[in-house]
Amino acid sequence: MENYGGIIQCACLASFLREQGHEVVLLRRAPDRSLPMRLAVQMLEKLPGQNIRGFRQRARELAQNQAFIDAFVGPASPLLYSSDDMARYARKAQIAGVVVGSDQVWRMQYVPKGGEGDYFLAFADASMKRVAYAASFGHDTWNYPELTAQASALLQKFDHVAVREKSGATICRDVFGRDSAVHVLDPTMLVDPAIYERMSPPAPGDQAPYLYRYILDDTAEISAITKLIKAALPAQTQARSTILTDSSEKPTIERWIANLRSADFVITDSFHGTVFAIIFRKNFVTLVNNNRGAGRFYSLMTELGLADRILSTAEQDRAATLVANPIDFDAVHDRIDRWREISRQFLQQALR
Template structure:
């Protein structure tokens, strides 16, 4: 079957790239012809001024028109800047079959006509955030006899984020899906209560593959023992947790992050903001003696590679996904915002025999869900 995958833009997000790769690989192994839709909607604006004007427009929609739109101003890189920032991570995209890259979701109407997919799979990651609506509910597909599947779709939060108008439209579109699965257990309830559809709780697609699958597509490097600290929001507490654990274990810290954070309109030397390659990120996980992270996929790969870890939490990016993931494997205690508890966890082993058994069981259930594409 010819399948199109709708997912997050393929950019500099390691987890986003790896989940896109994993889902496509699983479907290809099942005998399907699979292409991932490559919309880089994060670089729509060509100048800082246009981004600022766009932000003012969003403020008007949120506070005057009462739309459920983020009021945050987070300047994105221009197309030219993004090419520089992602020049290393872009190398991994060569492992993913994609459509041509475009910069406006309105192009999906053209994509649907050109590629004539027999089925669409929406997922994974936080594709059901309001910012991706209504495209992530396949509103652009008007042809008959097209299968619609959601695999491990995430709302990003345990509470409903859509306004009344969006909720009504989302429910109408969701009812056209042949099957829906979600990444968090809270998503099952949200689908039932607001979309009025049934949903199955499944594994993140990255967990459908095993470590050997990832190591087989990178340049594997062995390095000296270290702590892999993949921290997206560097608070004082999180930095202190990393340093204290490193001192306790007498290990160096590896971060796999740009030397400096890119801030559009402020950054002077963009070469210091380039993201390391996906190979470096996977090698960081593979070689780690211990992992400290506030990233969902940082947590996923720590579990997948059977590493001892601490999750420092990330309320700004949504806690429901961390709680659901850890609860699935009985690892809720690995999530903490306490330095004392983090240090305690360093000496608390994880029963990976039990965890791996759960992974295998959940894999079978998740792959069974995807078998609907063969019917």
């Protein structure tokens, strides 16, 4: 939970669960580390003038958004460094059920070292209800054969399973023998969009028209497409950018939401950048990011009738055309509303 989408989807899922009358606590699984290693990491997070292995930058970015996390995610466990830690905390807190989801929680390369089984709820005892909501594998295939037997056995113990991508349901069926996975919305679309007014109240200063570029992995091709799109927009349109992988100071979550909500056009290679362009009814282009998992984009956009807004870096000639083609957001949101009802019913029934 270290990026905008990861934090906000967690906050949205927690908000929905609380609306249903549940008490919610976030379980914070950390990588398996010895005590000396934990102390070393804590030192690197605080020591100025360095950013060894990115510890200090991640700690600073997390601290910048801690007030938001406290307000919208809510209570959380201390860092838990092993399955035993997870199990002990769950018993002590008298947790009755665990929901795992959503943002690429089953993409094992993103899971804390040693926590692979815990993201399939290995720590949960037999008395706890086990639910996956909008769990994502990140890719259209399962690429961890050494973990297949463990994940398959654990998945059979789940009471209910829902995935974020259609390909996830196929993986559950064909790889793990679980053929009842439901295809549901990401938590950011599960909730009433009015929640984003509370997360990021409108502020003055966002009135001038602008193009917002939210990019995870910037390239020369993306910059070229940006120039083509900007040239096709009205001359007074300004440009703003957030590049996740550069070293510049990043906006807070509140500011990031506001940047997307007030933009006149959005260019992004991010799944949640795409989601919020849709939520806020912005004309947009999604640049497919194969390294981070293209299937996530196609799964969502095809369901919503927006597959034509996906652009590869080799399709620069289509960029200006998309600027001129408005999106029928009433039709898009009609689809979201129907899918939202299915998704809500899944969670409500799963947690009874």
